[in-house]
Amino acid sequence: MNLNNLESVIGLEVHIQVNTASKAFAPEAASFTSTPNEHISPVSLALPGTLPVMNKKHIEKAVRLGLALGCKINPRNYFDRKNYFYADLPKGYQITQDGDPICLGGSLTLSGNRKINIHHIHMEEDAGKSIHDIDPLNTLLDYNRAGVPLLELVTQPDLKNGEEVEEFVNTLRRLVRYIDVSDGIMQEGSLRCDVNLSLRERGSTELNTRCEIKNINSASNAKKAVEQEIKRQLSILKKGGTIAQQTLDFNLKTQKLTVTREKEDAHDYRYFPEPDLSPIDLNEEYIEKVKQNMGRLPDDYFKMLTEEYKISEYEANILVESKELSDYTIKLIKSSELKIRTITNFIINKYLPEVKTGTDELESYPLNSDQIIGFLELIESEKITISSAYQNLLPALLKNPEKDPKKLIKDLDLIQDFDSNALKSIILDILEKNPELLKKYKNGRKNLFGFFMGEVMKASKGKSNPKEAKKVLGEILNKSDG
Incomplete structure (x- = not known):
């Protein structure tokens, strides 16, 4: 590999919190900025015997985003279980779409008419939140966010650098706000970005080992994280090392990348069809109605x-x-x-x-x-x-x-005063109070005209018409000059 002829290959996974009133599969409010564990129910806590119910607005907003990006809308949608164990995931699995995402293809256009192709958009639910900085001995769990509806947009590996990543995130954020899919407030987690990045020789079509930077909460931080990861991978290769498939974290305080774990592959999640949700059929009439609105x-x-x-x-x-x-x-x-x-x-x-x-x-x-x-x-x-x-x-x-x-x-008594007599009186008073400057003006210091104009406007409290004031001041100065 020629290290002097490398380019970065970048793909994004953007998680968009959908602005529905209730959660994706449960009845409580989709709000996670209030008192911890206020918006929870037996369904979102996965208590025995509970069953999920699909949120119609979640589907509608997914179709809306897909149409805005020129995607093909999948007429039949299934859900799957993504299995992994985190303390903030009550069910021990996430309801998502693996095999049949709701939106396929499409693109987002950047400046210079550069199109970034979309692989797909799928519906899923969010996890809860682990809090590590309140109790010195224990991790606290807030399940308000557990089950909040998400759309995950996955791009093709078409992006080349940090500037394009930043522009993509900002452009997408503007779009989801325009079409009322999300409020897009990144610092509150309404839009989060994962960056997948690898390096290869220019002109090559091969995709090399990639690393993923998780949960970036602003477009500018995404740019910084990309630039740092390019430097990190280049440094490893220059030292004769190889790139390991890893997950990294971008620390907001230090603005540095740290490796958190080895990156999982899809088979590690043991996807299988969600047995508690029936397939959802979307006909052309429904899709057209969403488009018109x-x-x-x-x-x-x-x-x-x-x-x-x-x-x-x-x-x-x-x-x-x-x-x-x-x-x-x-x-x-x-x-x-x-x-x-x-x-x-x-x-x-x-x-x-x-x-x-x-x-x-x-x-x-x-x-x-x-x-x-x-x-x-x-x-x-x-x-x-x-x-x-x-x-x-x-x-x-x-x-x-x-x-x-x-x-x-x-x-406020701000109306301009056009009284020429009052204006002449103000000008004469200013000239009388500044004889030395008037003398310098007569001797060729014509740039002092600006000083006299400023004093006129100040004395008239800004109420004199500037054009009229300039004309009268010029007449008086030229007369006294003579």
């Missing part, structure tokens, strides 16, 4: 913004980050006579920095379209200076989102 996808919004409204691809990518923001932007454009550029510039450069909280939660926008249009019209009509609008009016409007900006501008 999906709404627009991110690519649809992107095409509308760039082709119909002529917004740049860079700005469109920002505006389609969430369905809420896309709808919000389009509503503003359709309900206003303002220039599209005025609206997009405001949203991207002024509004989003004010309202984004820095969390991973779905965005909410406190100002409705009428308020934003009213705010921008005040600027366009020059009833308020741009600086005063963003420094004074916008913060006040965000604190009082129920108020009309045209009324608020009066309450």
